[in-house]
Amino acid sequence: MENMGISVTFNELKWDTDFFGVASAKSTLHKPLTLNEWLELNTRFKDYQFISIMNMNSEPINAQLIGKNTTAFLVDINIQFKKKLLALDEKSKNVTIHQALEKNDQIIKIADFQFSKFTEDPELAKRGGDQVYQQWLINSFEKTDKFYALSKDEIGDINGFLLFSYVDNACVIELIAVSQKETKGGIGTSLFKAVEYGAYQQGVKEIKVGTQLRNLGAINFYHKVGCKQVGCHQVYHLWNF
Numbered sequence: 001m002e003n004m005g006i007s008v009t010f011n012e013l014k015w016d017t018d019f020f021g022v023a024s025a026k027s028t029l030h031k032p033l034t035l036n037e038w039l040e041l042n043t044r045f046k047d048y049q050f051i052s053i054m055n056m057n058s059e060p061i062n063a064q065l066i067g068k069n070t071t072a073f074l075v076d077i078n079i080q081f082k083k084k085l086l087a088l089d090e091k092s093k094n095v096t097i098h099q100a101l102e103k104n105d106q107i108i109k110i111a112d113f114q115f116s117k118f119t120e121d122p123e124l125a126k127r128g129g130d131q132v133y134q135q136w137l138i139n140s141f142e143k144t145d146k147f148y149a150l151s152k153d154e155i156g157d158i159n160g161f162l163l164f165s166y167v168d169n170a171c172v173i174e175l176i177a178v179s180q181k182e183t184k185g186g187i188g189t190s191l192f193k194a195v196e197y198g199a200y201q202q203g204v205k206e207i208k209v210g211t212q213l214r215n216l217g218a219i220n221f222y223h224k225v226g227c228k229q230v231g232c233h234q235v236y237h238l239w240n241f
Contacts, residue, residue, distance in 0.1 A: 006107045007031050010044055019135065020127040029054065032061040042069065046237060048122070054078075055234040063234060068218040072169070072238035076117040077213035080231035081222045085200045085207065095194035098148045103141040106158040107148070108134050110177045115215040121237050133175065137163065140174075149191045149198075151178075160187040164195055171199040173209035 009028045016024035025048040027041060045051050053072060055062045066072050111133050118129035140144035140146040140163055160178040164171055175197070178187045196207060209227065211218040 004130065005032055007037050008041055010041070011221075018179070019132070020050065020124060020129075022127070024048060024050045024052070026052045026054070028056060029059065029062045030056050032059050033065060038065050038069070045070075046240065049240050051238040051240075052237040053238060055236065056231070057170060057232045058232050066236055070236075070238055072236040074234055075237045078210050078233045078235055079219060079229060080208070080210045080233065081215055081227035082230045083207045083225070083227040085094035085195070085196060087198065088200050090184050091195075091197045092190040092194040095151050095190050096171055097194060097198050098150060100142050100144045101140075101147070101148045103138065104158070106151075107161050108137055109160060110158065110179050111137055111175065112180065113175075113177065115212045115218075116210075117235060117237075119204065123239055124237075147195075149194045151187050151191055153182075160191055162191040162195055166199075166202075169203075169205050171195060171207045173206050174205065189225060189232055195225075196225075 007030055009030070010080060011026055013024040013026050025044070027044070033041070038202040051072075053066060055066065058077070113133050116129065116133065117124075118132040119125045121129065140148075145165055147164050147166075149162040149164070150158055153159045158179075159182050160176075163174045166172070173192075176188060176191060178191075199207060207227070209222060211222070213219075213232075
């Protein structure tokens, strides 16, 4: 990652480059850019076919620069949540925590996510965008820094999972899904509570998670389990053909 001052960070996306078959990079705009900072950043854009631009806190000045000077389009508004871990809740039943979990096809089958910037961008969609989350899961199996909370039904089949990791004394929720076959509620809450319980036991101070603005079900869920909204970031996609 290259730090172009405190306003901007810029880094190549090797995984995306390999998966989508186009030279990819990501630029994060941490604060309102000056014109010179913007011009310098634009020179970097020319070296890549695809650039994901994250406008932290949806800064209007940056949104204007992007809109007036590029062909980038708004593909996502990412809502960030946090929950401070101040008390130890009762451990969830029927949920187990696993580190470096072996590959599990039941988990991959459950991972049917309705909202994804990888499919809502037509260029990424035709390059296999619908397979990104499944590949994300496959890459997480057998990794010591990746953890799964698993919920099982009465016959022992997995009916929900939560993938998470620990970063800078925070528990980061990466993906959560519940089987569409389930008619009973509460599985998602049980998964979240199990992760919260384990994180608190390890002395972790907070849980972090993000979701899309259009994913009202996820937003309502994170409010329900006690999370507070702390950020709202615009994500633009820029294609150079």
